[in-house]
Amino acid sequence: MSTEPGAEVATMAPHVQSTGAVAGYRPGRTLRLSVELRRQFKRRRTIGVLALMVALPLILIGALQLGGAEEAEENSRVNLVDVATASGLNLTLFVLFATTGFFLVVVFALFFGDTVASEASWGSLRYALATPVPRARLLRQKWLAALVLSVGSLVTVVVVSVIAGGIAFGFGDVVTPVGIALDQGTAVVRLAGMVGYLAVHLLVVGSLAFWLSTVTDAPLAAVGGAVFTTVVFAVLEQVEQLGAVRDWFPTAFNYAWTDLLQTPVDSADLFRGVVQGLAYSAVFTALAFRHFARRDVTS
Amino acid sequence: MRPLRGLVRPRPRSGARVTSAVLALCLASSALLALAPSAAAAEVRTEAARVPSGSGADAVELDTTLYLPPGDGPAPAVVLAHGFGGSKQSVASDAQHLAERGYVVLTYSARGFGGSSGQIGLNDPRYEVADLSTLLDLLADRDEVELDGDGDPRVGVAGGSYGGALALLGAAYDERIDAIAPQITWNSLTAALFPSQTGTVDAGTVAATPQDAGAGVYKRLWAGLFFGVGSVPTGGLLDALGGATGGSEDGDEENADSGGGPASADGLILPDLSSLDPAAVEQTLICGRFRADICAAYQTAATTGTLTPEIAAVLDRSSPAGVLDRIEAPTLLIQGTQDSLFGLGQADANARGIAADGTPVKVVWFPGGHDSSASDQVTADLREQVAGWFDFHLRQEGADPGTGFEYPAPTGLGGVGQIQGDSQTVVAGAYPGLDGGDAAARRNIALSGPAQPVVTPAGGTPGALTTVPGLGALTSALGGATLEIPGQFAAFESQPLDAAVEVVGAPTVELAVAAPGGSATLFAKLYDVAPGGGTTLPAGLVAPLALTGISADPARPTTVRATLPGIVHRFEAGHTMRLVVSSTDQAFALPADSAVYSVALAGPAEVAVPQVEGRTGADTGSSRWWVLLGVLVGLGLLGWAVALLWGRHRRRQVSAVEPDGEDVPLRFEGVTKAYKDGFVAVRDLSFEVRRGQVLGLLGPNGAGKTTSLRMLMGLIRPTEGRISIFGHAAGPGAPVLSRLGSFVEGTGLQPHLSGRDNLQLYWAATGRPAADAHMEEAIEVAGLGTALDRPVRRYSQGMRQRVAIAQAMLGLPDLLVLDEPTNGLDPPQIHAMREVLRSYAATGRTVIVSSHLLSEIEQTCSHVVVMAKGQKIAQGTVEEIVxxxxxxxxxxxxxxxxxxxxxxxxxxxxxxxxxxxxxxxxxxxxxxxxxxxxxxxxxxxxxxxxxxxxxxxxxxxxxxxxx
Structure with a gap:
């Protein structure tokens, strides 16, 4: 602590821009996506989730191979579990089917809900804002980083499923529960569509968590709040008396991606799911930006 | 969460499609909610009346309801006829709907049904069809009904099944009918109940199905069900025995009162049993409300299972087949693909017969029928089709529905009860082969397989199980599987298909059959076999073949041309087609004697499958995705433009600078921060800091020091006043904040990172050049040595403090703001920190330090501002103050x-x-x-x-x- 930083005497005017900013500062270069991702990847949480995404298909493959084949054959009901071992692509469909309801919801809620609230809880948010990273830009970069991580997780689980499932069960065609086979090329395109649809659909949960993340300083509250809301809607969806109201739930059409297994594809539900998903996401994200722009950061 | 669901996910609730369409529409046009205001339903008036019809012994009273639309002026009329076993109540909601669209709607219970009296004549032209003419007379007398001429109302007739046949027969016998929309109905009851799909038919249509004249396989399950519905003595057994006019069948209260039977209500009044004619009692018990001749025909058919001329006479009288050339009313034919009673071939024959004379015909196939009810969405679509047909042909309103052909897009799903609900519709310009048009295209798929013996068991059991009439759900509960008995069928398979084949209509195939007695009863069907061996029988349909006069010598078999059932199905690539010819089917009457047939492929050994070129709904389906994409891109561009303009505006704003800015790094002018709850954290605070000063902000806890610093960092917005840094207004995201280094209340370090990573990532986040950071100097300020590479969570309070101060010093900011910097430091560190700050200010930079300790300020600062309770108490040099x-x-x-x-x-x-x-x-x-x-x-x-x-x-x- 003996040195004297800044030995040279500052000459004020030359190193300052007309906006008052120091030379070298550009608002558009603050908190670049690569930097934010680097920050996120230094966290064990991120690594842990991605590891889980790799492990999940492997666990399911193990479970499917251990499970008694005789019992499975006795089951007369056809569903995705029964054809899960038909090929790697089939396993992927099963994994998606099994994770759509809850697992992926948690992943999206975690990545989106944790972003701003965790910075607030560490106290690093104020330093980022005083850098200054403009508030809208901070949110935008955080949102994009969360999107990259969430969709990355989704893609990871799909890719690992395809490859590991392919090694375990063969790189064959997709066999749907009703006995239709889709050749690999078609199936991969359809799978890409499913991932795209799920990404858009789960964005609703993500953007809800993101909004909550700007409201609270506790990451757990943001993540938990979004997951809890999803669970509540899932429960309400079981209430038949609500009728068509349920189609307007943020969680509606969460299994519409299975329509992509049909030939020809009936895209009506997919379309509505996408439009509704985008609309809800836009609303929640807008609420997040609005709230954060006006908020006093006291954490 | 949700349990895993099997098979396919449940379809969305009704209304989903409508709302989604609306959603898309809103998005595309972004303006008008094109929802037509639903005409006030309450304004539709109804009038119930009992209308006498017929004369003599066949005189009946028909139970009718007239729906009068809102509004004045005469309107076209529509007569709605109900299905077999129904009553006028069955079509009430359709009637309401049409009345709301401005039609006078007449519904009635056919004779022998509901509240109407009389006996069932199976749409006999002398009775049921004459009743319809009586009702048209009635409509012609009403002022509300538009007239084409004297006694000639402008009227359309619609109905399903039994009612559909009435519409066809009515249009044939009564010229006053101007348009009809028969649904899922028959062309020939003989062909429907005694089918034998062998021989040739002189037509190029897709579902043209031949009917072997004079022979057929009795469709006993359906016929029994059909007869059973009509033979239930309605209104209670006693009621019927008492010769009552018939009571309410469906619990319709209005009818219950008008039933008029002596025991209709409570059964207290018993008829005088001694007065009953035993023959009449037997007739009532066996035949119910059927006419005696029909009852007799059924008894014969059910007993013998053969088609006698007497039976044929009864059935032909009730069939539109012979009188189609008389129909001049434009006809909308709607037929279901899931219908083992009246298959697609029936509608095909009707279409050919009506179009032969140039009458406009439109053919619509839909996923549903007698085996499986259509989804809500399909039902609503069909209702709209019918209304549109009447709009155009009765009122000359709306788009011309044309004379095209619509069918559900073929899917690979196919068993009964596996309708995918809201599948897409394919639209073709015309029904192929109709009215001189090009014949339907057929594709030949080669089959192979040797001649095989087929055993028909004595008594016909055990028999193959394909469909149970009207109980599609039962077969789907069995996994959609059909049951074939080994030894009782011959199978011929195609190669796995290279590409998917869509079959729309009835495929044909030639068989070589030999039977010992010269006659054989066979059932031909086309299975879809998946690569894994799973089989699907599309729609669960079979084609019965009643073969007579064939060779008894297996070496010289007779060639038989068979037409398979009309289906809409997609055979996926890799699947095979399997033609199965079996000797039994539980839905039909079978020969009692056992025999062994020989069945082989004949002719070119190919199955010719009809194909239809059409525009799938997928075109519109994909176009909306483009619309969506376009809207998103448009919104994106709009947002980008707005951001650009706003950024320019903001740059101008923040470029405003006070002239003495460089000399006054920080200026508070009348700054107040009041919270919503009324607490005032800082009140009217004004002071200046000049270049090179080390300013101390002194005050007890809660004096408003930290709040002031947060406001200057742009974290909190002041309620009043202005803060300027180097002459630029401070606020959230102000670029001038980049000249500020700060450490305020808490280190803000990420606990999982090392001190070095924290510093490096912090600097990376600023986006400024790495060389500007002066990282090494900052690290020396922190003075952590090797500890710098350990995770921050293992640091002591003092170590964290020093890393945070080093972070604030990164980039050598012109204004350094430190809140309680010496908290947690030990005395030597405090001393060193003072030196660092003093020499930092000596370079011409400015430092602001807050503290609640006077000694701290005294030893570090050149100037001091004293605060308490949010207000400035004193200001000056330390010398002055101290x-x-x-x-x-x-x-x-x-x-x-x-x-x-x-x-x-x-x-x-x-x-x-x-x-x-x-x-x-x-x-x-x-x-x-x-x-x-x-x-x-x-x-x-x-x-x-x-x-x-x-x-x-x-x-x-x-x-x-x-x-």
């Missing part, structure tokens, strides 16, 4: 020396002294304290203490003490 240059408090060992000491001090140049409550005070006015002390000591006065008098501290403590 009093270093001014007065001293002199404590003497002996108070008696006081006067002498005053004298000595006043003897010094410029110095004045005096006695006060606190003791001896001397104002040195620039004179050295050391020299003054020396003078006192030199005068022999014992000095106990000699300290600067701290006026500020006293005032400060007094203030704090008050609070």
């Amino acid at each position: 009093g270093t240059g001014g007065t001293v408090l002199v404590g003497l060992s002996d108070d008696a020396d006081t006067d002498r000491a005053i004298a000595v001090l006043e003897g010094l140049p410029g110095v004045s002294a005096g006695r006060t409550d606190e003791g001896l005070i001397a104002d040195l006015d620039g004179y050295s304290r050391a020299a003054a002390l020396q003078a006192l000591v030199g005068a022999g006065i014992d000095v106990d203490h000699f300290t600067p008098r701290r006026r500020l501290e006293d005032a400060f403590l007094a203030l704090v003490g008050e609070s």
Whole structure:
């Protein structure tokens, strides 16, 4: 602590821009996506989730191979579990089917809900804002980083499923529960569509968590709040008396991606799911930006 | 969460499609909600009446309801006929719907059904069709009904199944009918109940199905079900025995009262049993409400299972087949693909017959039928189709529905009850092969397989199970599987298909059959076989073949041309087609004697599958995705443009600068921060910091120091006043904040990262060049040595503090703001920190330090602002405030020396002294304290203490003490 930083005497005017900013500062270069991702990847949480995404298909493959084949054959009901071992692509469909309801919801809620609230809880948010990273830009970069991580997780689980499932069960065609086979090329395109649809659909949960993340300083509250809301809607969806109201739930059409297994594809539900998903996401994200722009950061 | 669901996910609730369409529409046009206001349903009036019809023994009273639309002026009329076993109530909602669209709608229960009296004549032209004419007379008399001429109302007739046949027959027998929309109905009851799909048919249509004249396989399950519905003595057994006119079948209260039977309500009044004719009782018990001739025909058919001329006469009388050439009313034919009673072939024959004379015909196939009810969405679509047909042909309104052909897009799903609900519709310009048009295209798929013996068991059991009439759900509960009995069928397979084949219509195939007795009953069907071996029988349909006069010699079999059932199905690539010819089917009457047939492929050994070129709904389906994409791109561009303009505006705003900005790094002008709950954290705070100063912000906890610093960092917005940094307005995201380095309340370090990573990532987040960071100097300030590479969570409080201060110093900011920087540091570190700050200011940069400790400020700062309770109390140099240059408090060992000491001090140049409550005070006015002390000591006065008098501290403590 003996040195004297800044030995040279500052000459004020030359190193300052007309906006008052120091030379070298550009608002558009603050908190670049690569930097934010680097920050996120230094966290064990991120690594842990991605590891889980790799492990999940492997666990399911193990479970499917251990499970008694005789019992499975006795089951007369056809569903995705029964054809899960038909090929790697089939396993992927099963994994998606099994994770759509809850697992992926948690992943999206975690990545989106944790972003701003965790910075607030560490106290690093104020330093980022005083850098200054403009508030809208901070949110935008955080949102994009969360999107990259969430969709990355989704893609990871799909890719690992395809490859590991392919090694375990063969790189064959997709066999749907009703006995239709889709050749690999078609199936991969359809799978890409499913991932795209799920990404858009789960964005609703993500953007809800993101909004909550700007409201609270506790990451757990943001993540938990979004997951809890999803669970509540899932429960309400079981209430038949609500009728068509349920189609307007943020969680509606969460299994519409299975329509992509049909030939020809009936895209009506997919379309509505996408439009509704985008609309809800836009609303929640807008609420997040609005709230954060006006908020006093006291954490 | 949700349990895993099997098969396919449940379809969305009804209304989903409508709302989604609306959603898409809103998105595309972004303006009008094109929802037609639903005409006030309440305004539709209804009138119930009993209308006499017929004469003599066949005179009946028909139970009718007339729906009158809102509005004045005569309107076209629509007669809705119900299905077999129904009543006028069955079509009430359709009637309501059409009435709301402006039609006068007449519904009625056909004779023998519901509240109407009489016996069922199966749409006999003498009875049921004549009843319809009576009702048209009635409509012609109503003022509300538009007339084409005297006694000729403008009228359309619609109905399903039984009612559909009535519409066809009515249009044939009564010229006054202007348009009809028959649904899922028959062309020939003979062909429907005694089918034999063998021979050739002279037509190029897709579902043209031949009917072997004079022979057929009795469809016993369906016929039994059909007859059973009509033979239930309605209104209670006693009621029927009493010769009552018939009561309510469906619990319709209006009818219950008008039933008029002696025991209709409570059964207390018993008929005089002795007066009953035993033959009549038997007739009633066996035949129910059927006419005697129909009942007799059924009894014969059910007993023998063969088609006699008498039966054929009864059935043909009730069939539109013979009179189609008389129909001149434009006809909308709607037929279901899931219908083992009246298959697609029936509609095909109707279409051919009606179109032959140039009458406009449109054919619509839908996923549903007698085996499986259509989804809500399909039902709503069909209702709209019918209404549109009448709109155009009765009112000349709306789009021309044309004379095209619509069918559900073929899917690979196919068993009964596996309708995918809301599948897409394919639209073709015309029904292929109709009215001189091009014949349907057929594709030949090669089949292979040797000649095979087929056993027909004695008594026909065990038999293959394909469909149970009307109970599609049952077969789907069995996994959609059909049951074939080994040994009772011959199978011929195609190669796995290279590409998917869509079959729309009835495929044909040639078989070589030999049977010992010269006759054989066979059932041909086309399975979809998946690569894994799973089989699907599309729609669960089979084609019965009643073969007579064929060779008995297996070596020289007779070639038979068979037409398979009309289906809409997609055989996926890799699947195979399997033609199965079996000897049994439980839905049909089978020969009682056992025999062994020989079945082989004949001719080219190919199955010819009809195909239809059409525009799938997928075109519109994909176009909306493009619309969506376009809208998103448009919104994106709009957002980008707005952001660009806003950014430009903001740059202009933040570029406004005060002229003395560089000299005044920080200026507070009347800054107030009041919270919503009324608490005022900072009140009217004004001060300036000049370049090179080390400013101390002094005040007790809760004085508003941290709030002030947060406002200057742009974290909190002041309610009033202005804060400027280097002449630029400070606020959230102000670019000038980049000249600020800060450490305020908490380190903000990420606990999982090392100190070095924290610093590097922080700098990376600023986006500024790495060279500007002066990282090494900052690291030296932190002075952590090797500990810098350990995770922050293992640091002590002091270590974290130093890393945070180093972080604030990254980039050597022109204004450094430190909140309580020495908290948690040990004395040597505090000392070093003071040195760092002082030398930092010496480079011309400015430092602001807040503290609640006066000594801290005194030793570090050049200037000080004192705050308490959110307000500024004092401001000045540390000397001014602390009093270093001014007065001293002199404590003497002996108070008696006081006067002498005053004298000595006043003897010094410029110095004045005096006695006060606190003791001896001397104002040195620039004179050295050391020299003054020396003078006192030199005068022999014992000095106990000699300290600067701290006026500020006293005032400060007094203030704090008050609070």
